[in-house]
Amino acid sequence: MNSIERAADRVAQGLALVGAIGLMALLLHVAAEVLARNLLDRPIPATNxxxxxxxxxxxxxxxxxxxxxxxxxxxxxxLDSFLPSPLLRLSDILVAVIACVIYAAIAWVTWGDAVKNYAAGTFVDVLGHALPVWPTYFLPPAGFLLAALVTALRGIQIARRP
Incomplete structure (x- = not known):
C-alpha cells in the first residue's frame, strides 16, 4: 500500500505543479497583454x-x-468532536466513499462531453482564425477521475487502520 500512496502523492504533486505552471503562464500572458495594450496600443489577440x-x-x-x-x-x-472513535471512523469512510462516487460520476459525465467536443472539433473564432478548444474539455474528467482515485485510496486507508 505504501507504494500506491507514494505514487498517489507524486501524481497529485505533479498535477499541482502543472496547475501552478498554468497559473504562472496566465499571469505572464495577462501582464504581457496589458503592457502591449497600454504601451504599444497593440493588444495580444485571443488573450481572453x-x-x-x-x-x-x-x-x-x-x-x-x-x-x-x-x-x-x-x-x-x-458532529465529529462528539462522535466516539468507531463512529468517527465510519463517518470518515462514508465521506470518502460518497466523495469518490460523486467525483467518478462527474468524471463520467464530463468525459462524454469531452468526447463530443473532440468529435465536433470545437473551436472559437478569434479574428477570423479558428482556435481549437476541444482539448481543454479533457481536463475536467482527468481532474475528477484522479480526485476519485485519491478519495478511494483515503477510504481504503481509513478502513485498514487499526
Missing part, C-alpha cells in the same frame, strides 16, 4: 479566449487530486 478556455480550466481542475490528497478541501465537522 486563451485565459478563459485554457488557463482557467487547467488551474481549476487538474489540482483537485492534490487538494484531496492534502485534505485541504472545505469540510464541516460539527
Amino acid at each position: 479566449e486563451i485565459v478563459s478556455r485554457y488557463y482557467m480550466v487547467l488551474i481549476a481542475f487538474l489540482p483537485l487530486a492534490w487538494v484531496e490528497r492534502s485534505r485541504a478541501m472545505i469540510s464541516v465537522e460539527i
Whole structure:
C-alpha cells in the first residue's frame, strides 16, 4: 500500500505543479497583454479566449487530486468532536466513499462531453482564425477521475487502520 500512496502523492504533486505552471503562464500572458495594450496600443489577440478556455480550466481542475490528497478541501465537522472513535471512523469512510462516487460520476459525465467536443472539433473564432478548444474539455474528467482515485485510496486507508 505504501507504494500506491507514494505514487498517489507524486501524481497529485505533479498535477499541482502543472496547475501552478498554468497559473504562472496566465499571469505572464495577462501582464504581457496589458503592457502591449497600454504601451504599444497593440493588444495580444485571443488573450481572453486563451485565459478563459485554457488557463482557467487547467488551474481549476487538474489540482483537485492534490487538494484531496492534502485534505485541504472545505469540510464541516460539527458532529465529529462528539462522535466516539468507531463512529468517527465510519463517518470518515462514508465521506470518502460518497466523495469518490460523486467525483467518478462527474468524471463520467464530463468525459462524454469531452468526447463530443473532440468529435465536433470545437473551436472559437478569434479574428477570423479558428482556435481549437476541444482539448481543454479533457481536463475536467482527468481532474475528477484522479480526485476519485485519491478519495478511494483515503477510504481504503481509513478502513485498514487499526
